[in-house]
Amino acid sequence: MAELAVDKHFKYILSVEKNKDSFESVVMDHLRMNGAYWGLTALDLLGKLDSVNVDEVISWILKCQHESGGFSGNIGHDPHILYTLSAVQVLALFNKLDVLDIDKVATYITGLQNEDGSFSGDMWGEVDTRFSYIAICCLSILCCLDKINVEKAVSYILSCKNLDGGFGCTPGGESHAGQIFCCVGALALTGSLHYVDKDLLGWWLCERQVKSGGLNGRPEKLPDVCYSWWVLSSLIMIDRVHWIDKEKLVKFILDCQDVENGGISDRPDDAVDVYHTYFGVAGLSLLNYPGLKAIDPAYALPVDVVNRIFFSG
Amino acid sequence: MHGRPRKAPKPEDEAASSAKAQKLRALQTQFFTFHHNKIYTKEAVELSAKLLEINPESYTAWNYRKLAVEHYLNLPDCNPDSIKSVLDDELRVVENALRQNFKSYGAWHHRKWVLSKGHSSIDNELRLLDKFQKADSRNFHAWNYRRYVAESMKRSEQDELKYAEDMIYTNFSNYSAWHNRSVLLSALFEKKAGGFLLKEKVLPEEYEFIHQAIFTDPDDQSGWFYHLWLLDQTVTTDSPLLASSWPGHGSDVLLVGDRCYNGSAFSPFSALHSDSGSFPIVLYFNQPVGGVNSSTVTVECGFNKNEDLFWKPLSASNSQTARVWVAHLKVPSSDLHSTVEVSVGHSKGIISTRGFVYSHPSMFSFKVHVQPMERDSSQVSVAENISLREENFKVYGTQSEESIIDSFDQLIIKNGHETTASNWRFEALAKEIECFRELLSLVDCKIGKLTLARLLKAYDAMSYPFANKLVHSEEVLELYSDLMKLDPTHYQFYKDEHSIVLLQKYKDSASSAICDPICLRLNNLSLSRMGAFEKLLWVQMLDLSHNELQSIEGLEAMQLLSCLSLRNNKLRSLTTLEPLRKLKSLRILDISYNQIGDQSIDTTRYVCSSPLSHSVGSELNRDETVTSDVALINNWEAFFIFKDFNLNQLDIVGNTIADEKFKSVLVKIMPKLKQLDGKLLD
Numbered sequence: 001m002a003e004l005a006v007d008k009h010f011k012y013i014l015s016v017e018k019n020k021d022s023f024e025s026v027v028m029d030h031l032r033m034n035g036a037y038w039g040l041t042a043l044d045l046l047g048k049l050d051s052v053n054v055d056e057v058i059s060w061i062l063k064c065q066h067e068s069g070g071f072s073g074n075i076g077h078d079p080h081i082l083y084t085l086s087a088v089q090v091l092a093l094f095n096k097l098d099v100l101d102i103d104k105v106a107t108y109i110t111g112l113q114n115e116d117g118s119f120s121g122d123m124w125g126e127v128d129t130r131f132s133y134i135a136i137c138c139l140s141i142l143c144c145l146d147k148i149n150v151e152k153a154v155s156y157i158l159s160c161k162n163l164d165g166g167f168g169c170t171p172g173g174e175s176h177a178g179q180i181f182c183c184v185g186a187l188a189l190t191g192s193l194h195y196v197d198k199d200l201l202g203w204w205l206c207e208r209q210v211k212s213g214g215l216n217g218r219p220e221k222l223p224d225v226c227y228s229w230w231v232l233s234s235l236i237m238i239d240r241v242h243w244i245d246k247e248k249l250v251k252f253i254l255d256c257q258d259v260e261n262g263g264i265s266d267r268p269d270d271a272v273d274v275y276h277t278y279f280g281v282a283g284l285s286l287l288n289y290p291g292l293k294a295i296d297p298a299y300a301l302p303v304d305v306v307n308r309i310f311f312s313g
Numbered sequence: 314m315h316g317r318p319r320k321a322p323k324p325e326d327e328a329a330s331s332a333k334a335q336k337l338r339a340l341q342t343q344f345f346t347f348h349h350n351k352i353y354t355k356e357a358v359e360l361s362a363k364l365l366e367i368n369p370e371s372y373t374a375w376n377y378r379k380l381a382v383e384h385y386l387n388l389p390d391c392n393p394d395s396i397k398s399v400l401d402d403e404l405r406v407v408e409n410a411l412r413q414n415f416k417s418y419g420a421w422h423h424r425k426w427v428l429s430k431g432h433s434s435i436d437n438e439l440r441l442l443d444k445f446q447k448a449d450s451r452n453f454h455a456w457n458y459r460r461y462v463a464e465s466m467k468r469s470e471q472d473e474l475k476y477a478e479d480m481i482y483t484n485f486s487n488y489s490a491w492h493n494r495s496v497l498l499s500a501l502f503e504k505k506a507g508g509f510l511l512k513e514k515v516l517p518e519e520y521e522f523i524h525q526a527i528f529t530d531p532d533d534q535s536g537w538f539y540h541l542w543l544l545d546q547t548v549t550t551d552s553p554l555l556a557s558s559w560p561g562h563g564s565d566v567l568l569v570g571d572r573c574y575n576g577s578a579f580s581p582f583s584a585l586h587s588d589s590g591s592f593p594i595v596l597y598f599n600q601p602v603g604g605v606n607s608s609t610v611t612v613e614c615g616f617n618k619n620e621d622l623f624w625k626p627l628s629a630s631n632s633q634t635a636r637v638w639v640a641h642l643k644v645p646s647s648d649l650h651s652t653v654e655v656s657v658g659h660s661k662g663i664i665s666t667r668g669f670v671y672s673h674p675s676m677f678s679f680k681v682h683v684q685p686m687e688r689d690s691s692q693v694s695v696a697e698n699i700s701l702r703e704e705n706f707k708v709y710g711t712q713s714e715e716s717i718i719d720s721f722d723q724l725i726i727k728n729g730h731e732t733t734a735s736n737w738r739f740e741a742l743a744k745e746i747e748c749f750r751e752l753l754s755l756v757d758c759k760i761g762k763l764t765l766a767r768l769l770k771a772y773d774a775m776s777y778p779f780a781n782k783l784v785h786s787e788e789v790l791e792l793y794s795d796l797m798k799l800d801p802t803h804y805q806f807y808k809d810e811h812s813i814v815l816l817q818k819y820k821d822s823a824s825s826a827i828c829d830p831i832c833l834r835l836n837n838l839s840l841s842r843m844g845a846f847e848k849l850l851w852v853q854m855l856d857l858s859h860n861e862l863q864s865i866e867g868l869e870a871m872q873l874l875s876c877l878s879l880r881n882n883k884l885r886s887l888t889t890l891e892p893l894r895k896l897k898s899l900r901i902l903d904i905s906y907n908q909i910g911d912q913s914i915d916t917t918r919y920v921c922s923s924p925l926s927h928s929v930g931s932e933l934n935r936d937e938t939v940t941s942d943v944a945l946i947n948n949w950e951a952f953f954i955f956k957d958f959n960l961n962q963l964d965i966v967g968n969t970i971a972d973e974k975f976k977s978v979l980v981k982i983m984p985k986l987k988q989l990d991g992k993l994l995d
Contacts, residue, residue: 023330026337030371076345077373124379126422145927163495163545164538172460174453174492188919191928194601194629195666198866200541202806207534209802219488219534221451224315239864239916243806258319271317286914294913298925303913310924311946 002254004284005262006291009277010048012262013039016274024273032074033064037086038278040093044302045281045293054094061087062099069101069108070122080122081112085134092141092305106147109135116159117152128169129160133182136189137299141309145190154192157183165200177208177217177230184234188298193238202240205231213248214267224266225256225276228283233297236286246287253280340364344374353381362406369410369417378403379426386430403427408441415445421454425461438462450480451489460493470497478522485526491539502546512546513737519543520741524748531758540764547741548771552672553602553665555657559595559850559873562677568592568644569684585831585853585873589897591641592681593872594655597847601666603634609662609671610640614653614681617642627869627895629922634666637846637870649683742772759800766792770814786818805841808861813844831873836860841883846870857882858903864917869895878903880964885912887950887970888921894957903964905990910970915950923953948978955982962988 017039019025028035036057043049064072064087070079071087084105091097112120112135119131132153139145159171160183166175167183180201187193208215208231214223215231228249235241255268256276263272264280285295294303320326344364347357358381361374368374385391385399404427410420428438439462445455463473474497480490498519502512520543526536560566568585585592594612596605605624612619622642626635642653656676657663663671746768753761769785769792776784793811797804815838832854840860846867849855853873858880865879869892877899884890884907893899922928945952963979963986965971976989987994 021331021334022327023334023337026334026341027368027370029338029341030373073372076349078376080372122376124376124422124426126418128418140927150927162492163499163542164492168453168457170457172496173457174489176453188926191629191922191926192632193919193926194632194634204538206803206806207537213802218451219538220486236914236916237919239866239920241916242863243803243809245802245804248802265319266315269319270315271319273314275314288912288914296918296925297914298919306925307946307949311949 002251002257002259004254004281004289004291005257005259006046008259008262009257009264009281010043010046010051010262012258012272013043013274013277014051015262030073030077031083033061033071033083033086033090034073035274036061037089039274040090041295041301042274042278042281044093044305045285045295047291047293049093054096057090058094058096058099061090068111069104069106078122079108081109081119081131081134081138082121084108085138088138088141089301092301092309095305095308097142097309100142102142102144106139106142106144109138110147113148113153117149117154117156119153129157129167129179129186130169130182132157133186136186140189141299141301143309150190154187154190154195157186158195161195164204165197165202166204175204175218177205177215177227177234180205181230181234184237185298185300188237196238198238198240202235202238202243205235206240206243209244209249212252213245214252215244215249222267223252225253225264225283226266226279228253229279229286229300232283232286233300236297241286250284250287250289253283256280337364337367340367341371344377348373348377351380353384357381362409365406365410365420366413369414369420372419375419375423378406378423382427382430400427400430411445415449415452416454418454421458425458428465439466446480450484450487453489456489456493460496470501473497481522481526485529486533486535488535488538491523491526491535495539495542513741516543516547516741517744520745520748527760528752531752531756531760537760541767544745544764544767544771547738548775549600551665551667551669553663553669554599554671554673555596555675556599557597557847557850558655558677559593560653560679561851562679564679565682566592566679567682567684589641590646591643593639593641594653595850595870595872596638596657597850597870598636598638601628601634601636602638602663602671603666604662604664604671605638606662609658609660610638611656611659612640612642612653613656614642615651616645616649627872629891629920629928637872639872644681644683647683649681651681652678653681654678738775739772742768742775746772757799759796762792762796762799766796766810783818786814789814790818809842812838812840812842815840816843816845817848819845819848832856836878843867853898864889865892866920868892872896872898874899876901879907880904881906883908885909886915886917887954888915888917890954891917891921894922894954897959899958900960901962902958902960904968905964906967909965909968921950921953923949929953948975948982951975951978952982955979958983960986962986964990966990 016025016035040049040052040057043052060075061071063075064077064083066072066079068079070081071084072079073083088097088100088105091100112122112131114120114127118127118129119135120127121131135148136145136150136153139147157167160167160169160173160179162168162173162175164175166180168174168176168179173179184193184196184201187196207219208217208227210216210223212223214225215227216223217227217230232241232249235244253264256264256266256270257280258265258272261272263274264277265272266276281292282295282300285292286297295301296303296306299306340360340363344360346352347360358378361377361381364371365374365378382399382403386396404424407420407424407427410417414420438458442455442459442462445452446459449455474494477490477494477497480487481494498515502515523536523540523543526533527540566585596610603626605626607619607622607624610624612622622640624638624640626633627637627639628635654676655678657674658671659674661670665671746765749761749765749768752758753765766789769789773783773785790811793807793814796807797811800807816835819835831852833849833852834856836856836858838860840857840862843857843862843865844867847870849871851873852871854876855871855874856878858878860882862879862882863885865884868874872895874896875898877893877896880903884904886909890904893902919926960983963983965976965979971990980986980989980994
């Protein structure tokens with residue numbers, strides 16, 4: 001069986017950070033903050049976070065913060081809840097949450113909660129359960145979850161629960177592994193997992209594993225390495241991960257590597273990118289692949305980072 | 314980012330890419346200038362359209378366009394025609410962007426935003442949707458948008474059902490259409506709209522419909538989950554029911570006021586050794602409910618006031634709903650023989666999490682006998698290793714007549730309702746069973762076997778307790794064994810189901826007057842999961858050793874447990890012990906020879922109450938309990954799990970985690986512990 005080409009992936013991630021001039025890079029310019037989170041968390045899981053210039057990263061992150069307290073995807077762009085979480089997560093990785101004016105960030109996020117408990121992504125009002133997860137995760141990391149109306153947030157998420165046990169973006173929306181991760185994660189972080197029908201959802205999730213061993217995001221779709229995170233972490237949070245064949249999934253992820261040039265792709269022999277590299281490595285961590293740091297399935301940060309936030313004096 | 318083939322980078326590709334990149338960057342820079350300076354000239358707005366055509370994911374450009382629209386709408390010289398033109402422009406830009414990437418969140422949201430400005434072209438929207446859904450019938454953005462448009466237009470559920478039906482007839486393999494159908498139907502069931510009033514009329518038609526999907530291609534998952542939902546609708550009664558209780562109806566409870574494990578303590582009654590001067594009343598419902606309190610459940614007995622009873626839900630953390638509820642009845646220390654009557658649901662207030670009211674009041678009664686013993690504190694010490702002695706145990710056995718417990722049937726509440734109304738349910742199930750047997754005779758398929766197993770289980774569950782037997786257990790067990798071979802990827806799923814059926818089979822009927830039914834041996838049964846708790850509420854000493862348990866989910870229901878062995882199982886972390894925190898009587902625990910500490914990923918990390926899930930109060934005072942050399946950061950699991958335990962005896966040897974350092978941490982967390990791994994503590 002193939003092995004994880006740690007060194008190649010390490011070099012690949014660093015090269016992505018430096019390569020700002022390719023078309024792919026410019027087209028993703030607006031989500032560089034997400035990219036930073038994917039790349040840096042992957043590096044931490046691989047044990048290589050110390051190869052990064054922390055001050056440079058932090059200085060760039062702070063340049064992306066707006067008056068409202070929210071963060072944009074890159075310098076010049078508008079603030080959005082998506083990039084606010086990534087910014088906070090990266091600062092947590094470096095144990096530099098103290099550079100933040102926490103109240104300012106919290107105010108931005110609490111301002112995005114709507115009457116029905118849902119969250120908008122930004123001032124323009126798009127509502128999606130992804131944003132519920134982001135708000136809850138972000139404020140949890142900043143240890144001020146009580147600043148939002150948690151009860152209403154939870155009840156909105158539950159209104160997006162479907163008859164197959166899964167969750168969609170909005171009430172009535174079809175179950176999708178990405179949304180399920182967000183909703184299950186949000187419920188986990190708010191001590192509300194008892195609202196999840198674990199057996200029903202567990203079966204839906206475990207049936208994402210197809211013949212090749214990879215996981216898809218919904219019935220009758222193609223497998224994709226990123227679902228090794230969305231589906232897998234959901235299964236772990238509800239304690240049903242033993243319902244899939246973990247070895248076959250490990251093999252699938254390893255088959256998606258570009259062992260020559262580094263990086264991991266969505267499917268074997270497809271083009272690699274930092275997004276799938278992160279999810280592949282994170283998935284392997286959840287599968288107890290040797291040599292990787294353990295990752296927390298709800299916060300999507302290394303376990304030692306999460307423990308540091310909650311349990312150190 | 315998805316679905317692009319891996320290609321070795323060629324120099325000419327890189328040059329082309331670099332050139333494209335430069336062009337895009339120039340466009341972007343120019344765009345930022347306009348945006349940051351709030352310039353909304355025609356030229357500026359055109360530029361943003363160009364940018365979005367190349368890169369519909371550039372979210373700031375969508376924001377800019379909204380600002381531009383608002384700018385135009387606020388101009389003094391705007392009129393209905395100019396407004397229409399501005400908004401039409403937006404819709405055109407969105408359509409172009411969607412053509413580039415019809416999964417662009419930004420594009421879809423912008424369209425919704427534009428429509429909210431009052432420019433109604435709703436008919437046009439349906440036409441647009443039709444185009445997109447024909448191109449990709451699984452595009453969930455389109456389906457979400459469709460639901461939004463249908464609601465705005467106030468299209469009837471029936472019309473939308475017809476649309477979903479048409480999509481399905483075009484291609485059965487359309488999970489999104491089946492999902493939409495389930496959403497529409499449940500809304501109608503809830504509304505009790507004409508024609509949809511009776512599930513018994515609608516469900517048979519839906520079964521016919523779904524059969525076409527499943528039987529055409531049994532390996533296509535699109536219909537599986539819809540069928541499971543239909544089954545749930547057929548089987549589940551809306552109103553919650555009380556499934557079982559402890560003490561059981563008509564039973565005798567003997568309370569012995571001192572711990573004593575020799576044979577003389579036993580009697581034909583179920584003796585409860587209580588060291589707290591009280592005993593629990595446990596209510597086990599068939600689904601999670603809220604609203605159980607001393608108004609909705611009344612306990613009449615001579616020695617306790619009903620109003621003083623406090624009913625607690627046995628659920629994780631902050632939840633006010635649970636399947637299992639418990640209250641403790643204080644018992645006087647003097648000699649006593651008394652009858653207790655428990656009435657459940659005579660006044661309204663108990664509600665299921667689905668919102669249905671407990672509407673079938675039930676009652677059960679039992680007798681309490683208190684037999685105080687002379688308390689000699691010198692005898693109340695655990696001088697030797699208390700083992701789960703042979704003669705104290707009832708053994709699980711399916712063949713043996715004597716291995717059965719007495720008064721088991723009394724635990725199960727006979728809910729005498731719905732006997733006639735449920736005929737359509739039985740008929741529907743019987744028909745489904747027939748259909749799937751036929752399918753299996755033609756094609757040996759996984760969904761056939763799994764569905765048949767579920768149908769047979771449901772049939773038995775509905776028949777019991779009237780039929781008093783689980784008729785199909787053997788066949789169900791065989792189906793699950795087949796599935797373990799047929800679909801090895803999901804082996805553990807079928808194993809878990811198998812374990813539960815095995816436990817459900819365990820009972821009953823043949824009553825035995827032997828000894829005292831308080832102990833149960835369920836060891837060496839290859840159990841990967843525990844279940845059937847409603848039948849096991851009476852157990853005080855449980856031997857689950859030498860199984861394959863990696864979780865003890867649900868065990869919190871067994872409120873009488875004082876002694877538990879989980880030796881030689883597959884427990885992988887301390888957090889799996891969370892259910893035990895609710896067992897206030899637990900004194901002896903054996904978790905030796907498990908796998909705690911082997912792996913770094915903890916699958917019950919969020920099922921346990923801890924600060925990580927915001928399910929412990931902040932009044933937690935760590936300094937008191939944990940000394941300076943017990944770093945919480947390294948031992949938080951042990952701390953949060955064990956701090957509320959009241960154990961006398963613990964066995965933990967044979968786990969990776971159980972080194973001397975860890976054992977000393979445990980002793981600090983549990984100062985009342987008397988024995989650890991066979992060693993007496995001082």
